[in-house]
Amino acid sequence: MNIFVAPDKFRGSLEASEVCQAVKEGILLAYPDANVTTIPLADGGEGTAQILTQHANGQTITATVNDPLGRPVNASYGLSADRKTAFIEMAAASGLALLSAAERNPLRTSTFGTGQLLQHALEQGVNHIILGIGGSATTDGGIGMAMALGYQFFDKNRTLLRPEGASLNDIAFINADHADKRLSNVTVTVACDVTNPLYGPNGAAYIYGPQKGANADMVEILDKGLQNLAKVAAETFGEDVSNDQGAGAAGGLGAGCLWFLNAVLKDGVSIVIEQSRIGELISHADLVITGEGKVDEQTLSGKVVKGLADFCGQYNVPLAVICGTLQITPEQARDAGMTYATSVLNRPMDLNSAQTEAFGLVRDATFNLVRLFFVKR
Template sequence: MNIFVAPDKFRGSLEAEEVCNAIREGILLAFPEANVTTFPLADGGEGTAQILTRQSGGTQVTARVSDPLGRKIEASYGLSPDKKVAFIEMAAASGLKLLAQSERNPALTTTFGTGELISDALDKGVEKIILGIGGSATTDGGIGLAAALGYRFFDQKDKQLPHDGQSLNLINRIDTSHVDPRVYNFSIDVACDVSNPLFGQNGAAYIYGPQKGADPETVEKLDQGLQNLAKVAAITFGKDHSDVPGAGAAGGLGAGCMWFLNATLKDGISIVIGQGNVIELVKNADLVITGEGKIDEQTLSGKVVKGLADYCRKYDVPLAAVCGTLAISPGQSRDAGITYAVSVLNRPMDLETAQHEAFGLVRDATFQLVRLFFQKSRPDIS
């Protein structure tokens, strides 16, 4: 019996590989004869670059770049074995995790450090970049990244502007005359895990600004700034990307990458699956087990669980999902192609306890679901 294990991380408690190990232990407790294959997944959020690097057999390199507030830090990214592809995670340089709670303010933060990572990769001769843009601390529309690669932004008085969120409203002109020429000679796929437009009530500022430290007044100003950037960028580049699904990802970095780098936005889980032999593993499995910290309505719009469910449905393979919080209805679970979904919580507990006991909770929940599955499908197994 072949069981394929392909979960995302449980944010705050287990990395995807640790979730794999916990699920594997639970499977083998229930069914020692099972043939278990594990494959950690990500959807464009934090951990994506590391997983892609590991899948390719590549190596990690480190560069000295700017954090979201301009302070110098060491940030890592991956290189494929032939050094032609770089796997970069914007959170490594411009992520919310780099800031203390009191430092979070998307009016002041910048993606400049992410641009520096791209520049460093170009210095190493890469021809393609896969950029994961989850976990950002920024709402600058990508002007910080662009500035690191030579773009300049000017106000109505032709004064050069800083490259942060509060400058968006003031942009009157984008100068491309000093852009690093290498920008035009490589390809970039942006792995994103959301489908929000650039601005509006469902856009970057309104949906994600508050979790980055923006109060209601700042959210409104940032949204107006993103609208202004879209207007000026559409004139400069002849294209309006503001309504493309994912344009609002990472504080508008999705749209910025399309304007400044001619990037292609892709569903993050599709990129990760496409880099490995996941489809073949699904096709050959008798059961697929996945999971993430929280399964909710966002899960159904492009996260790891939904991406895997689509393939399982296509090849008629049952999919079981384990999670910390299960916040979808049975009907939504069925419609998404999830055969069985279960929270790993086995008693009332606070978040700290759940995170501390996460490995054992995932293992034990997996044990129960595997026993249920194989007792029903193989009555001879006791």
């Protein structure tokens, strides 16, 4: 039997590669003759660049860039074996994890370091960039990134503005004359797992600003600033993308990538699945096993599990799902294309115990599901 294993990480417990190992051990314990293929997956968030780099047999590149507050930080990205594709996570340079709670202030934080990473990749001669934009500390609409790449933003007095969220309301002119010419020879694909518009009640400032340190007054200022950016950018580039799905991702970096990089926004699952050529592996499998830390209603709208379920449905291959927490009904699991779904928890336990014992719990749950699935074979 061919069993294909392709899980996401169990956040706080196991990386995707560790989940793969635990599942493989459980399979072979139950079915020693199984032919097991494992590929760690991600949904476009943290860890995606590393996984894509592995799939591309690539290498890790490190550059010194600005963190969200302009301090030097060493940030890494991936480069494919043929050196044609760069895999970048904006969180490496502009992520919330780089700041203490007291330092979080989206009026002052910037995506400038992300632009520096993009520039560093351009210097390697790449012709394709895959950029993950989860985990940001910023709400600057991508102007910091754009400034690092040569764009200039001026106020009404033609004074050059700083690359930070507080500048958004003052933007009156955008000058693209000095933008890095190499951008015209590069395609940029953005891994984006949210669908929020740029501004408004469901936009970047109101929905995500508070977790980045914004109080109510800051949220209002930032939202008005993003509206102003949309007005000036639409006049400059001839297109208003502020209502495109994902425009509000990463504090408006989604919209910034559309305007300043001519990028395409795609859900992260689709990108990872496409880059890892999973369709072919699924087509030859007798069973696919996946999983993630929590399976809930959000899982049903584009995460790793749902992405695999769609592929399995195409090839009529059963899909088994293991997780730490299972929060969907049997009907939802069935309708999403899951053949089997179970929590790995085998007794009442607190979160710390579950995370500490995660490897063994995943292995044992896999053993039980494989024994059940192949009981008649």
